[in-house]
Amino acid sequence: MNIANVIVDVPASSINQTFDYLIPDRFQDILTNGMRVIVPFGPRKVMGFVVGKTSESNFSKLKEIHDVLDLTPVLTEELLDLGKWVANDTISFYITALQAMLPQVLKAQYKKEIVRMTAGDLSNELESLFAGRDVITFEEFEASALTYYQLQKAIQDGDISIEYLVKSKITKKHLTMIKPVSELHLLEESLQDLSKSAKKQEQLLKYFLENPEPVEKQSLLKKLQTTSSTLKTLIDKSLLVSDKVEVYRNPYDDDSISRTTALELTEQQKTALTPIKEKVNSEEHDVFLLHGVTGSGKTEVYLQAIQDVIRKEKEAIVLVPEISLTPQMVKRFKERFGSKVAVMHSALSAGEKYDEWRRIQRKEVQVVVGARSAIFAPFENIGIIIIDEEHETTYKQDDQPRYHARDIAIYRGKTHKCPVVLGSATPTLESYARAQKGVYQLATLSKRTNDKAMPKVEVVDMREELHAGNRTMFSRSLKERIEQCIEKEEQIVLLLNRRGYSTFVMCRDCGHVKECPHCDIALTYHKNSNQLKCHYCSYEELMPKVCPECESDLIRYFGTGTQKVEEALTQLIPQAEVIRMDVDTTRRKGSHEKLLNQFANKEADILLGTQMIAKGLDFDNVTLVGVLTADSMLHLPDFRSSEKTFQLLTQVSGRAGRHKLTGEVIVQTYTPDHYSIELASVYNFEDFYAKEMNMRRTFQYPPYVFLVLITVSHPNKIKVAQTTQQIVQLLMSNIQKDTVVLGPTPSPMPRMKDRYRYQCMIKYRNEPQLRVYINKILDQFADDVRKNDLLITVDMQPYHLM
Ligand SMILES: Nc1ncnc2c1ncn2[C@@H]1O[C@H](COP(=O)(O)OP(=O)(O)OP(=O)(O)O)[C@@H](O)[C@H]1O
Ligand SMILES: [Zn+2]
Ligand SMILES: [Zn+2]
Structure with a gap:
């Protein structure tokens, strides 16, 4: 088996072909499938993944593998197989599918260094290579007579470690820990041996007699006001031991998180959880659709299912949509499972992501909570996969490989023989249809855990506001309720439902929206040609001068920014303190969390934002939710626009009155009788589903096709x-x-x-x-x-x- 099949990082080359390379002797013992290698490819050297080993090749004159980047495979056999399936299913390059599974750091430019981890114990050859230094370059090792096998052995014994430097930024951190020799009485004896002048040494030894735990070097020196050389004397005398340990950057401070225990479940929660737990325990695959209204305690169901998985010493993957949901969700998982939880999402730095990934790879955690790509977590013994808010479109990747995390979850769920749970208050039509057919098991939570009714929704007809002479974007009713809330020191969430690139045309008098006669899709306004076009079938017509329904000349195209709304809001209600949350104010790392914390600490009355504020947030003081323009999403050139509108309205309404206070929702719209708005305002998912399925059948859209x-x-x-x-x-x-x-x-x-x-x-x-x-x-x-x-x-x- 001296030939390796390698998938090279040249996506333009023929789709999923592997190339054969000779394995040089020095790599024979260490090269395994799933390792990254550097291979010559034409005039260049490129990265590749080893996906197989053979003893024969159809090609003569094979080139040799130039270098091996990993000492343990970064991709398991399961993930190599999964990559093949993803590539085929999404029509992508195999290499791209494999790379999608790894943290950025492992794809980037790298440089390796070898770090000495212990003071003694190195083989003579290694000792002379280090020549008294702590760190040497990888090139030095390669130039020496040492073999890779020797290197690997030293790594396994913990004598040395390899560091990957990425664009000169160290991705791992090492701390020097000092601890006493194991027999403390030795220390006591040596206290007497110390010469009178060795006051500093005595102080150090005394410290360890009282605190025998390992302590980080720098903080020890600082605490005792002593020097490195004093410490070194004691280490040289073999009274203290110095060890380097790899520490992870921890984006979350585990120590400061208070722990929670399982809550007593409601009857509905129990009914939902039981069959999921059964599958966990019998190690069988099945897909559950957990349809639970907002605030019905879906998360508690996930947590308790995972509890069983952990008890069985298996692993759990929990997907949450980017990124708004993450802080609060992560906190709840950390509170329950502490340091067993790794977190993967885009707000982490490249180094932090790599560290979290390493914790998963080394089996130091049992739960990963993360965004879409966490579905590729390199766990090998998965006991459950959970996708929260399964209707979210962020689970579909927009670039190659254009996979949907739900498909991957189900594929891995079959491989690992474990249940997959899809949770949502507003499941996708696709999933709900499958549940209706019995392909998925449906579990329903129809009541909130606090037994409170869902907040009452008032639909305000903005056409009437206009006719009554109110030309602002706030209805009289919304303005009044905001003022009352501020008076009572309760808080408000305001959603500006704005999305995307295109604009639709609507009559402000009668609410009429121009749609394609063939596709049931809103036509998109093109400024340059002054035309309305259908982006499905290419139907087009000239922008009308008057509304074809009511002949009003107030027919306009739509679109407003959050900033404009904020200005208008503070003009209309000057006493309001507003936090604005949109792509502009949340660009910086951590800003998202900061703004939410400010709102939670009641530093503002109103949280004004786009879609990102609609979901998952759980604030006890929010009693009013306002939706400024319920229509804007309704008229996207997208067959899912009604579904998305229904989902968004339901989700955002769910932010009100989640705790003791009763909530209320005001939805402003020009089309109050559209079924998605009407049915969302009475929380009638079943009727919405039936109605929307009808539309999909008529116009032949998914899930029918x-x-x-x-x-x-x-x-x-x-x-x-x-x-x-x-x-x-x-x-x-x-x-x-x-x-x-x-x-x-x-x-x-x-x-x-x-x-x-x-x-x-x-x-x-x-x-x-x-x-x-x-x-x-x-x-x-x-x-x-x-x-x-x-x-x-x-x-x-x-x-x-x-
Ligand atoms: N069995 C229970 N007993 C008491 N409180 C509970 C129970 N289960 C959940 N809760 C609490 O109810 C609240 C809502 O639960 P949770 O956030 O899990 O609901 P959810 O269905 O995930 O909501 P959403 O879809 O709106 O995010 C939380 O504050 C949670 O701590
Ligand atoms: Zn009109
Ligand atoms: Zn059309």
Whole structure:
């Protein structure tokens, strides 16, 4: 087995082909599947992953592996297999799928150093290589006569350690710990031996007689006001021991977190938890959809299911959407499971992410709470996978590999024979339909744990406000309620429901929105051409001068920023203290958490923000939730716009009255009778589901069909249009009768960074060979892609239809 199959980091090369390399003798003993290697590729040296070993190759004159980057594999066999599946399922490069599973640090530029961990105990060869130093470069080792095997052994014995320096930033931290020799009476005896002049040494030894625990060197020196050389004398006399230990940057201060224990469950929680626990204990795979209204105690169900998993010495993955949910969720998991919890999300620094990942890899934790990519946590004995707020679109990755974390969860759940729990107050239609069919097990929590009714929702018709002469963006009712709240020192959450790039056109008099006659999708306004276009089927018409329904000339396109709202708000209600939370105010690391803490500490009356404030937050003093423009999401050029509106309204309403105080919600809208607004205001998920499923059936959208979005981009508009047309034709000649190809049509974002963008969409029910056709088509354009700057992206089951 002296040949390695390597997947190289050259995504442009033929899709999932491995390359064969000779394994030099010095790597024979250590090279394992899942390790990263450096290999020659053409004139360059590139990184790659070893995915197999063989003794024969179809190629002669193989090149040798140049270097091995890991001493233990960074990817398990399971993850290597999973990567293959992801690549195939999402039509991505295998290498890209593998890299998606690793923290950034392991993909970046690196430099290695060897660090000495103990004072004695090195082999003679190593001793002479270090020559009295603490750190040597990896190149020095390679130039020496030492073998990799010797190196690895020394690492395993804890004598040395390898540090990866990333762009000259150290990713690991070592602390020197000082501890007494094990027999303390020896210390006592040696106190008498010390010469009178050795006062400082005596002080040190006395300290350890009282505090025998290891202590970090610098803090010890500081505490005792003594010097390194005094310490060294005692170490040289073998009375004290100095050890280097690797410490992790801990983004959360575990010591300051108070611990909680399991709560007495409500009857509904018990009923939901029991079958999940059964699967955990019988080690069987199943998927549960936990449909629980906001504040119904879903998190407590997760926590207690995980308790069982930990008891069985297995591991748990908990996914939470980026990032707003993270601080409060993480806190609840840390409070329950303490240092057994690792956290992975985008607000951590690269070094912190790497540290958390290492804790998982070394099995030092049993629970990971993280965003989408945490689904690839290198656990090997998973007992449960939980996806909280399963309806969130952040679980779908927008770049290659365009995977959905739910699909990965279910795939890994099958491999590990463990249950997968999808939780939400507003499940996706896809998941709920599967639960209806019995593919998933449905568990329902219909009541809040405090037994309080859901907050009452008042829907305000903004057309009437306009007719009554109120031209501001705050209805009279909302203004009044905000003022009352501030008076009572209660708090308010205000949601400006604004999303995205496109604008829809609406009549401010009658609320009429122009939709595509063929697609049931709001038309998008294009300023340059003064046209309205459908981004599904390319229907277009001129922007009307008056409303086609009521002939009012107040027909306008929509879109307002949070900053503008904040200004208007403080003008209208000058006494209001406002915290604004949007992409601008939360860009800096930790700012998100800081703003939420300020609000929790009642430093402001109003939390004003975009979508990011709608979910998961749990503040006891919030009694009023206001939604400024419930419509803006309703008219996105997206077949999910009604679903998203329903979800958002339900989620944000759930922020009010979660504890002792009773809550209230005011929803402002120009279309008060739209079913998603009407049904969200009475918390009627079942009717919404039925109604929306009907629409989906009529217009043939998921879950009735599957979608594929193919987007083509290039600086030349004609080339883009032609290529997309060719793709459509190629698809048409291959597909089944009931499969539909829509387009070519300009993308909702028709031009981006000087590139024109066209798209086509496939709607299919059963198309077993579809991936094969698509790959063939991609192959046909491969030359054009490589040489002529053409870009073709394929998104299977797309979420963002841009
Ligand atoms: N069995 C219980 N007894 C008492 N309190 C509980 C119980 N279960 C949960 N709670 C409390 O009820 C509140 C709401 O629970 P939790 O946040 O878990 O609900 P949720 O369903 O996850 O809500 P959301 O979907 O709105 O985030 C929390 O403060 C939680 O501590
Ligand atoms: Zn009108
Ligand atoms: Zn259309």
